[in-house]
Amino acid sequence: MLEAKTLAYRYGKQCSWLFDDLDLQIAPGEIVGMSGPSGRGKSTLAKVLAGYLPPGRGSVMIGGRPLQGSGHCPVQLLFQHPELAVNPRWKVGKILQEGEEPTADLCKDLGLEPAWFDRYPHELSGGELQRICLARALSSGTRYLLCDEMTSMLDALTQAHIWQIILDIARSRRLGLLVISHDTTLITRLCSRNISYFGDTVNH
Amino acid sequence: MTINPLALDRRTRTMMVILGCLILFSAIFLGAWLYGEQGQVTNLALRKLPPGWDQPFGTDWLGRDMFARTIKGLRISLEIGLAAATCSAVIALLLGLAAATMGRIVDVAVTWLCDVGMATPHLVLLILISFACGGGAKGVIIAVAASHWPALTRVIRAEVMQLRTSDYIKLSHRLGKSPAWIARHHFLPHVVPQFLVGLLLLFPHAILHAAGLTFLGFGMSPHTPEIGTLLAESMRYLTTGMWWLAVAPGLALVLSAMTFDVLGNNVRALLDPKTLRE
Numbered sequence: 001m002l003e004a005k006t007l008a009y010r011y012g013k014q015c016s017w018l019f020d021d022l023d024l025q026i027a028p029g030e031i032v033g034m035s036g037p038s039g040r041g042k043s044t045l046a047k048v049l050a051g052y053l054p055p056g057r058g059s060v061m062i063g064g065r066p067l068q069g070s071g072h073c074p075v076q077l078l079f080q081h082p083e084l085a086v087n088p089r090w091k092v093g094k095i096l097q098e099g100e101e102p103t104a105d106l107c108k109d110l111g112l113e114p115a116w117f118d119r120y121p122h123e124l125s126g127g128e129l130q131r132i133c134l135a136r137a138l139s140s141g142t143r144y145l146l147c148d149e150m151t152s153m154l155d156a157l158t159q160a161h162i163w164q165i166i167l168d169i170a171r172s173r174r175l176g177l178l179v180i181s182h183d184t185t186l187i188t189r190l191c192s193r194n195i196s197y198f199g200d201t202v203n204h
Numbered sequence: 205m206t207i208n209p210l211a212l213d214r215r216t217r218t219m220m221v222i223l224g225c226l227i228l229f230s231a232i233f234l235g236a237w238l239y240g241e242q243g244q245v246t247n248l249a250l251r252k253l254p255p256g257w258d259q260p261f262g263t264d265w266l267g268r269d270m271f272a273r274t275i276k277g278l279r280i281s282l283e284i285g286l287a288a289a290t291c292s293a294v295i296a297l298l299l300g301l302a303a304a305t306m307g308r309i310v311d312v313a314v315t316w317l318c319d320v321g322m323a324t325p326h327l328v329l330l331i332l333i334s335f336a337c338g339g340g341a342k343g344v345i346i347a348v349a350a351s352h353w354p355a356l357t358r359v360i361r362a363e364v365m366q367l368r369t370s371d372y373i374k375l376s377h378r379l380g381k382s383p384a385w386i387a388r389h390h391f392l393p394h395v396v397p398q399f400l401v402g403l404l405l406l407f408p409h410a411i412l413h414a415a416g417l418t419f420l421g422f423g424m425s426p427h428t429p430e431i432g433t434l435l436a437e438s439m440r441y442l443t444t445g446m447w448w449l450a451v452a453p454g455l456a457l458v459l460s461a462m463t464f465d466v467l468g469n470n471v472r473a474l475l476d477p478k479t480l481r482e
Contacts, residue, residue: 050378051378052374052378070377070380070382071380072378072379072380073378073379073380076378076379077375077378079371084370084371084372085371085372085375086372087372087390087393088477088478089393089394089477090393098376098379098381099379120477120478120480122477122478123481136379139379
């Protein structure tokens with residue numbers, strides 16, 4: 001179980017809390033959606049949950065224990081722009097192996113072609129690169145995937161394809177998924193539960 | 205559309221340009237070595253000859269072969285440039301890394317030093333330092349090394365800072381990589397090309413400033429056939445119509461400085477994955 005307990009975050013002491021007293025649970029195998037207007041802290045929440053940012057208050061627990069600062073993090077974050085999430089001076093093969101050598105099955109499921117491995121990231125398309133990032137995030141130690149607008153810059157066909165793959169993998173490995181998106185149709189389609197903490201604040 | 209069988213792709217062309225530059229520089233060193241004492245030998249029978257078949261750059265008022273002197277001058281310039289640019293680039297690397305990684309106070313201090321270094325007129329600083337160090341090759345090298353690091357320091361500082369906040373570095377940490385691993389595999393491949401290209405592009409500055417210092421009389425002693433010395437000497441003879449004394453070494457100096465510029469830009473193109481395969 002991935003849990004956020006009375007979680008709060010702010011950028012700097014002068015800023016107001018971006019979110020405060022936030023509780024959230026994601027069980028293994030559960031697919032949770034999160035939508036809300038821009039600038040309310042959805043991405044920041046994802047970064048805190050994945051350990052990219054230290055919580056301002058409260059804590060992130062995984063299986064009842066606090067999230068570790070070092071070692072392979074069981075919560076992996078997928079970014080909106082895959083080209084910013086890979087080192088531009090590395091070849092794709094090296095990028096893939098940064099997490100753990102992906103198994104042949106995973107490569108086949110994601111449709112990764114061996115011809116890509118000898119290329120640089122800018123020589124792949126956005127969809128191809130996002131699948132590379134996905135393969136890198138899916139090490140055997142990964143239990144939860146946080147998808148921060150991860151398909152919003154791709155066309156509908158590629159989106160559908162990538163989500164199909166993720167759902168299959170999540171089902172077979174019992175991964176917990178947090179889907180952050182502006183696309184409410186996508187969220188209703190994919191998720192069993194939808195959180196909109198951030199939507200409420202703006203309605204008042 | 206016809207395809208020229210001799211047309212080369214950009215990568216091959218870049219490689220050939222780099223090779224050409226390197227051959228030119230080795231030719232200067234080889235030439236200076238082969239000429240031996242010839243640039244210093246006076247031959248009063250061959251005084252004040254304009255450029256011709258036997259003396260491509262002419263001879264001076266003591267009958268010394270200007271071509272030999274120019275080649276030797278270039279060699280000294282290259283040596284000084286190499287030493288000064290390397291020192292400068294190493295200073296820049298250390299300061300840039302320190303500024304980007306050792307906290308706010310160090311960063312403010314280094315940035316302030318950079319601003320001071322860049323705001324001071326170069327030549328004034330060069331003359332001061334060279335004079336304080338007693339002139340000669342040592343003075344020139346110290347002066348050029350001490351005044352040329354700010355620009356590259358800023359580049360390296362900015363590069364490291366940008367890397368530190370980039371998503372893929374943080375992601376690497378979340379994939380369980382140690383700081384040492386990240387430094388070796390993420391930072392090094394970014395900083396080394398910046399350093400190498402910065403070093404190469406420092407050369408023309410170093411060479412030109414070294415020659416300038418010598419020309420003004422604050423650099424090498426008048427006996428050394430450095431390009432700056434040659435130019436300073438030629439001043440007295442220009443009015444008597446011996447134009448080749450200034451034009452030939454001057455052109456050679458400008459050309460070798462430009463060659464380094466071309467070399468630097470081509471090495472950059474070769475090291476950057478975005479242009480690597482074009």
